[in-house]
Amino acid sequence: MSVSTSQVKLRVLPSGRTRILDEAAKLFLSGGYGDTSLRDIASAVGIQPASIYHHFHSKEELFTEILRIGVEHTTRAFDEVTETLATTLRSLDPQETLLAHIEAHLIALFEHGPYTAANIVAFPVAPEAVKSAVVPIRDQYEQRWDTLLQSLATSGLLDPNLDVRMARRILLGSINSTIEWFTPKQYSRKKKDAQSVNDLANVMTTLVWKGIAR
Amino acid sequence: MSVSTSQVKLRVLPSGRTRILDEAAKLFLSGGYGDTSLRDIASAVGIQPASIYHHFHSKEELFTEILRIGVEHTTRAFDEVTETLATTLRSLDPQETLLAHIEAHLIALFEHGPYTAANIVAFPVAPEAVKSAVVPIRDQYEQRWDTLLQSLATSGLLDPNLDVRMARRILLGSINSTIEWFTPKQYSRKKKDAQSVNDLANVMTTLVWKGIAR
DNA sequence: GTCTATAAATCGATAGAC
DNA sequence: GTCTATCGATTTATAGAC
Numbered sequence: 001m002s003v004s005t006s007q008v009k010l011r012v013l014p015s016g017r018t019r020i021l022d023e024a025a026k027l028f029l030s031g032g033y034g035d036t037s038l039r040d041i042a043s044a045v046g047i048q049p050a051s052i053y054h055h056f057h058s059k060e061e062l063f064t065e066i067l068r069i070g071v072e073h074t075t076r077a078f079d080e081v082t083e084t085l086a087t088t089l090r091s092l093d094p095q096e097t098l099l100a101h102i103e104a105h106l107i108a109l110f111e112h113g114p115y116t117a118a119n120i121v122a123f124p125v126a127p128e129a130v131k132s133a134v135v136p137i138r139d140q141y142e143q144r145w146d147t148l149l150q151s152l153a154t155s156g157l158l159d160p161n162l163d164v165r166m167a168r169r170i171l172l173g174s175i176n177s178t179i180e181w182f183t184p185k186q187y188s189r190k191k192k193d194a195q196s197v198n199d200l201a202n203v204m205t206t207l208v209w210k211g212i213a214r
Numbered sequence: 215m216s217v218s219t220s221q222v223k224l225r226v227l228p229s230g231r232t233r234i235l236d237e238a239a240k241l242f243l244s245g246g247y248g249d250t251s252l253r254d255i256a257s258a259v260g261i262q263p264a265s266i267y268h269h270f271h272s273k274e275e276l277f278t279e280i281l282r283i284g285v286e287h288t289t290r291a292f293d294e295v296t297e298t299l300a301t302t303l304r305s306l307d308p309q310e311t312l313l314a315h316i317e318a319h320l321i322a323l324f325e326h327g328p329y330t331a332a333n334i335v336a337f338p339v340a341p342e343a344v345k346s347a348v349v350p351i352r353d354q355y356e357q358r359w360d361t362l363l364q365s366l367a368t369s370g371l372l373d374p375n376l377d378v379r380m381a382r383r384i385l386l387g388s389i390n391s392t393i394e395w396f397t398p399k400q401y402s403r404k405k406k407d408a409q410s411v412n413d414l415a416n417v418m419t420t421l422v423w424k425g426i427a428r
Numbered sequence: 429g430t431c432t433a434t435a436a437a438t439c440g441a442t443a444g445a446c
Numbered sequence: 447g448t449c450t451a452t453c454g455a456t457t458t459a460t461a462g463a464c
Contacts (some may be wrong), residue, residue, distance in 0.1 A: 016429070032339030034248025037457065050460080051430050059458065095427070124335040124394060125246030149426075159420075159428050166417060167426055173391025174384050180338060181383050203380060206373075211425035212363075212381055213309070214373050230447070251439065264442080265448050273440065 017055045019045050025066045025114030028122050033063055033130070060130055067123060067134045070115035075141045077104040082144075094157045095209050101148065102208075103201035105175055110184050110197050120176045145172060171208055178204070231269045233259050239280045239328030242336050247277055247344070274344055281337060281348045284329035289355045291318040296358075308371045309423050315362065316422075317415035319389055324398050324411050334390045359386060385422055392418070 014022060023044035027036040038059055042049040056062040081104045085092060109116045123134065145168045152158050158167075178200060185195045228236060237258035241250040252273055256263040270276040295318045299306060323330050337348065359382045366372050372381075392414065399409045 030339070031341075032246045032248055034246055034250070035339070035341065036248070038459090039457080047429095048431060049458085050432080053459070054429055121338040125244070125249070125339060127245075127249065157428060158426050159424070162421075162426055163417070167421065169395050170388050170392070170418065170421060171426075173394070174388035177387025177391055178384070180387070203377070204384065207376075207381065207384060207425070209425045209427045210373070211421070211423045212372050212376055212385075213423045214371060252441090253439080261447095262449060263440085264450080267441070268447055 016047075016051075020047075020052060020055055020062070021066060021069070022114070024062055025070075025118055028063060028066060029114045029118045032122050033059075033126050060127060063122075063126065064130050064133045066115055067119050067126075067130065068137060070112070070117075070119040071134065071137045071141055073112045074105060074108040074116055074119075075137075075144070077108040078141065078144050080104070094152055094155075095205065097148075097152075098209060099201060099205040101145075102175060102205050103198060105172075106178070106197050106201050106204070109176070109179055110182070117179050120179050142168065142172065174208070175204060230259075230261075230265075234261075234266060234269055234276070235280060235283070236328070238276055239284075239332055242277060242280060243328045243332045246336050247273075247340050274341060277336075277340065278344050278347045280329055281333050281340075281344065282351060284326070284331075284333040285348065285351045285355055287326045288319060288322040288330055288333075289351075289358070291322040292355065292358050294318070308366055308369075309419065311362075311366075312423060313415060313419040315359075316389060316419050317412060319386075320392070320411050320415050320418070323390070323393055324396070331393050334393050356382065356386065388422070389418060 020041065024036070024041045027040055027044060031040075038049045038052055041062075042052060052062065056065070078101060081100045085097060085100060109120075119134075119138075123131065126134075146165060149158070149164045149168050149171075153160075153162065153164050158164070182200055184197045184200075234255065238250070238255045241254055241258065245254075252263045252266055255276075256266060266276070270279070292315060295314045299311060299314060323334075333348075333352075337345065340348075360379060363372070363378045363382050363385075367374075367376065367378050372378070396414055398411045398414070
């Protein structure tokens with residue numbers, strides 16, 4: 001794993017605003033937008049509901065910000081992999097390139113927890129105003145995948161009958177849907193099944209690349 | 215397409231209960247559980263909110279019934295394909311078997327509209343009581359896929375390194391995620407891209423079976 | 429930056445007439 | 447089986463003290 005230049009930084013106790021975002025993200029993730037009240041969020045943070053309005057103008061703005069942060073994390077993870085692969089001397093195996101990006105997406109999904117996961121489970125039933133605000137930055141992320149897959153296609157590495165855009169949608173859909181059943185168990189070794197995010201990334205990549213047929 | 219024995223039946227105007235279910239399913243699909251009020255539903259049906267309580271004991275019961283109907287439609291579609299394939303004389307090609315079931319699932323998803331689709335987008339953020347009630351019948355449906363894939367694996371038709379249960383989860387996840395971007399255009403022929411549900415099923419099956427690599 | 433207090437609207441649900 | 451009327455609780459959001 002690469003080490004960013006800002007890797008060495010102090011562990012800061014979350015400020016008020018960040019505490020609100022963290023707790024709200026967890027609650028929106030499990031209960032969606034409509035069933036999560038500002039009272040629930042304030043209670044989880046340990047403040048009064050009115051205090052939230054010092055940091056956010058409305059409930060919708062708070063929710064939008066959470067989704068935005070989630071996409072930001074995912075996008076940054078993608079770009080870091082791109083950069084790392086570009087500066088690597090050895091030749092770029094297409095399946096390994098795919099694996100690296102799939103793993104980055106999954107790490108963002110499971111290790112930045114509620115922010116990225118909320119983009120999967122809470123976004124589809126979010127208020128229209130929230131969707132409209134988040135769609136543009138989601139598009140930017142998806143564009144990166146289109147570019148990646150298109151470069152593979154241009155190099156003749158993909159099935160020529162494949163619609164690249166559709167393949168990207170199905171690929172991201174299958175990766176994102178893992179949030180509903182996969183739970184990474186970092187320290188469990190009791191089974192041979194996929195336990196870590198890295199294991200899951202390997203299975204996903206093989207399945208996407210070669211399919212399930214023998 | 216097979217014709218069931220009950221194909222010939224009268225077009226009945228939806229009764230009060232069915233009207234409520236139909237409109238509620240649409241609203242829950244677009245806005246989730248918490249942001250859809252009984253007033254919204256009653257207004258869409260053209261009745262008063264209190265009238266809903268003659269047909270359902272609570273909002274949660276109404277929502278649970280909608281999700282249950284959705285799973286029921288999907289399960290029935292799966293079973294009808296299984297039966298049709300079993301009574302077909304010609305040999306069963308594994309990829310064609312897979313295609314038939316994937317297409318049945320997609321048809322249920324897009325043509326029984328709100329009921330099945332709500333199970334994808336509204337279920338993950340549903341109240342716990344609703345989830346608990348629906349999970350058992352969802353499990354029954356998923357069990358059918360496990361059985362199907364296991365029979366293919368036992369016949370040596372699948373990648374022997376594959377975890378069948380995980381493959382099923384990824385497979386269903388990718389199929390279900392199409393609800394977020396695919397819109398069937400029955401009568402449009404302007405492009406060569408997938409337009410009908412049948413086209414989509416073919417693309418999905420090829421991708422799952424052979425992967426994206428050439 | 430967090431608090432108390434409260435406004436104004438909306439929620440799920442009930443009672444009872446017809 | 448649908449209505450009118452309404453209860454009690456909860457919602458987002460605001461005003462203003464500290």
